[in-house]
Amino acid sequence: MKIGDIPVETSERYQLVSITDEVNKTVREAGVGEGICVISSTHTTAAVTVNEDYDRDVPRDLAAACRAFLEALDVCFEHDEGNSDSHFLTSLFGQSQTLLVRGGALDLGRWQGVFLAEFDGPRRRTVRVAVS
Amino acid sequence: MKIGDIPVETSERYQLVSITDEVNKTVREAGVGEGICVISSTHTTAAVTVNEDYDRDVPRDLAAACRAFLEALDVCFEHDEGNSDSHFLTSLFGQSQTLLVRGGALDLGRWQGVFLAEFDGPRRRTVRVAVS
Amino acid sequence: MKIGDIPVETSERYQLVSITDEVNKTVREAGVGEGICVISSTHTTAAVTVNEDYDRDVPRDLAAACRAFLEALDVCFEHDEGNSDSHFLTSLFGQSQTLLVRGGALDLGRWQGVFLAEFDGPRRRTVRVAVS
Numbered sequence: 001m002k003i004g005d006i007p008v009e010t011s012e013r014y015q016l017v018s019i020t021d022e023v024n025k026t027v028r029e030a031g032v033g034e035g036i037c038v039i040s041s042t043h044t045t046a047a048v049t050v051n052e053d054y055d056r057d058v059p060r061d062l063a064a065a066c067r068a069f070l071e072a073l074d075v076c077f078e079h080d081e082g083n084s085d086s087h088f089l090t091s092l093f094g095q096s097q098t099l100l101v102r103g104g105a106l107d108l109g110r111w112q113g114v115f116l117a118e119f120d121g122p123r124r125r126t127v128r129v130a131v132s
Numbered sequence: 133m134k135i136g137d138i139p140v141e142t143s144e145r146y147q148l149v150s151i152t153d154e155v156n157k158t159v160r161e162a163g164v165g166e167g168i169c170v171i172s173s174t175h176t177t178a179a180v181t182v183n184e185d186y187d188r189d190v191p192r193d194l195a196a197a198c199r200a201f202l203e204a205l206d207v208c209f210e211h212d213e214g215n216s217d218s219h220f221l222t223s224l225f226g227q228s229q230t231l232l233v234r235g236g237a238l239d240l241g242r243w244q245g246v247f248l249a250e251f252d253g254p255r256r257r258t259v260r261v262a263v264s
Numbered sequence: 265m266k267i268g269d270i271p272v273e274t275s276e277r278y279q280l281v282s283i284t285d286e287v288n289k290t291v292r293e294a295g296v297g298e299g300i301c302v303i304s305s306t307h308t309t310a311a312v313t314v315n316e317d318y319d320r321d322v323p324r325d326l327a328a329a330c331r332a333f334l335e336a337l338d339v340c341f342e343h344d345e346g347n348s349d350s351h352f353l354t355s356l357f358g359q360s361q362t363l364l365v366r367g368g369a370l371d372l373g374r375w376q377g378v379f380l381a382e383f384d385g386p387r388r389r390t391v392r393v394a395v396s
Contacts, residue, residue, distance in 0.1 A: 034133050036170065036300070038364060040364065042373035042374075042376070043375075044314075044315050049223045049227075050227040052176040057210040057211035057212070058216065061209045062223060064209065064210075065205060065220040068206050072204070074332050075331075076328070077321075077329075078328075079322050084321075084329065087325065088326055091314075091315050091326060094361075095313075096314075098228055098362050112174070117223075128364070167265065167396070168396065182355075183351055183359075184308040187343055189341075189343035190343050193342055193343050193351065194351060196339050196342075197339055197352040200339035204338060232267070232304065232394050249355075
């Protein structure tokens with residue numbers, strides 16, 4: 001198993017940041033022709049997701065949908081850091097994504113890319129990529 | 133790693149289509165006794181999910197819940213294809229699912245099955261199954 | 265592949281129960297130094313999620329967010345067991361999570377832990393842990 005860490009710096013509270021190029025670079029450096037790639041957030045208020053990485057409006061719309069969803073949620077949270085919304089969205093999006101590796105590269109569909117999904121930014125984040 | 137593609141044709145905008153039999157067929161043909169099976173959507177507006185594959189009302193209710201959720205969401209999307217709802221639901225359900233293979237078959241719980249979750253149909257979709 | 269089953273008993277309808285210690289015990293007993301750990305719910309109304317396993321308010325707030333979300337959802341379900349909400353949340357949280365194993369233990373971030381996410385309790389549940 002080859003492991004690499006990708007640093008990501010975010011600038012907004014809710015923000016999807018493309019890491020497709022960085023993950024692909026890690027996969028190529030791993031030198032694995034065919035296998036599995038696990039891309040993990042090491043955090044509890046940021047997730048990893050696979051979605052369209054072509055039109056810049058898509059990641060912006062995903063963040064806007066999250067904002068609208070949480071603003072409408074009528075709930076009184078107890079966690080005193082004030083970021084229970086961030087924890088909730090992290091569980092919904094998922095802490096990691098598993099992709100295939102073929103021909104030494106990520107096996108992505110035509111429009112697919114990989115994103116860090118920030119839900120409590122701005123922050124410095126670390127995404128872990130393991131290829132086996 | 134053995135890889136097979138499953139074609140799926142959907143007929144509604146939001147629709148869960150069982151692919152349990154097709155995935156199991158791919159797993160049996162792979163000839164792997166014990167291992168891991170990754171079932172991926174190659175799309176950004178359709179997901180893969182594991183849920184009850186017995187009572188036909190369950191996948192219908194899941195699609196109904198998605199419709200009610202998105203209809204109530206007060207958000208103005210910018211992506212001009214008009215399917216940001218589909219991208220959002222795909223990230224929530226997840227682009228892929230990982231299941232175990234035991235005894236040469238999918239290791240599913242009593243009521244579990246695998247579904248393509250269509251969020252921008254009707255369309256022709258491809259689900260990729262990798263067994264290792 | 266080493267496989268272990270973890271029994272979990274839940275006491276509320278929506279409840280996140282930490283299984284971090286039990287999963288780590290299973291991983292240590294598997295004797296795998298480096299690899300992948302798949303943690304699966306064998307059920308269709310309970311999920312597995314990775315989130316903060318430090319402040320007890322976080323899992324409580326996650327359950328509260330789920331309750332507020334589903335109570336506000338204006339939908340008429342057809343499934344006559346009356347637990348379509350549980351099926352929906354299971355698909356949103358995810359039936360399984362994939363973590364890395366390093367140094368013979370789960371490779372978790374500082375605050376991360378593993379939870380069974382009960383959405384139709386109280387019940388006796390089984391979580392399957394596979395290490396390879």
